[in-house]
Amino acid sequence: MATAFATVDEYIASFSGEIGERLRRIRQITREVVPQSGERISYAMPTVTLGGQDLLFYSGWKRHVGLYPVPSGDEALARDLGSYRSGKGTLQFRLDQPFPDDLVRRVVAALASERTGSI
Template sequence: MTEAAPENVDEYVAGFPPEVRDVVEAVRQTLLRAVPTAVESISYGMPTYSVNGRRVLYFAGWKHHVALYSVPTMAPTLEKELANYRKAKGTLDFSLTRPMPYDLIERLARALVEVQGKR
């Protein structure tokens, strides 16, 4: 039997062991600070951030990393900073064994909102 999917982001975060939960919550707060107009929801079983009705970014916590999803190729200067975190098309993985680059995540979230607004 599988666990029920979380109904909201609070439930999602609460489902992690403490050492992962703290980082997942910090990523969440970073995204909310970067995009205060974002609406949080759960989609595809993970936290989703939407602006003006458009899904901009998803993230998920894992045992060894936190991943951000649906991240297109960004402007060259930002993309250069993201290069070490790219694992698959549209996916960034941030290892839990290294310092979390909250500043980079915040700048990325702001840039994504700007890019999405032009589509």
Template structure:
């Protein structure tokens, strides 16, 4: 039987042993502090923070915490994440090693500014596009 997807981050975190819950709560609080305007969601069955698009996701597994900062987050911190197993947009922090909370904080800050910049460009593009529309005169 497939386990049901959690409906909230609280429910998601509550499904894990106390030691893992503590780590997940700390990750969550870092994200909340660095992205106070972000909203919480469950996306891809994982805790997700959204601010002008997906910001970051995180999840717990048997032997690691998965942190998903999208490809751009990983590219910006290639050197720092090189000691962890990582992919295009994922990083695995082993549960048997100290979790790099300072690195998580830096990545979240980067993603917030990146998403804000994207939103600014999008807004500017809309204004430019709207200002180029011809004005129709009534006859």
């Protein structure tokens, strides 16, 4: 049975090493790109909210961190995300590869733009 976390802090603190670092990095990037965002636990994982609605989810796994959903409508971004796609709405950032900070920034900005019409 999966552990139930009350806060994003608890969730991230449950991971050590590279996984914890990458989760903290995703959190930091979302706060920088969308400073008005909130956060909560939903579906047992950290969830970034915007205007009271879920914007994106992220999670830690044994060999990667995941980010969901994948933004649509930007062909250049879609091409750049190609090797990170795992399923229709999932991005996986493997631990044996460098973490793509700039790409994650673009994903967060694109999702926020889809939601609000601008960022």
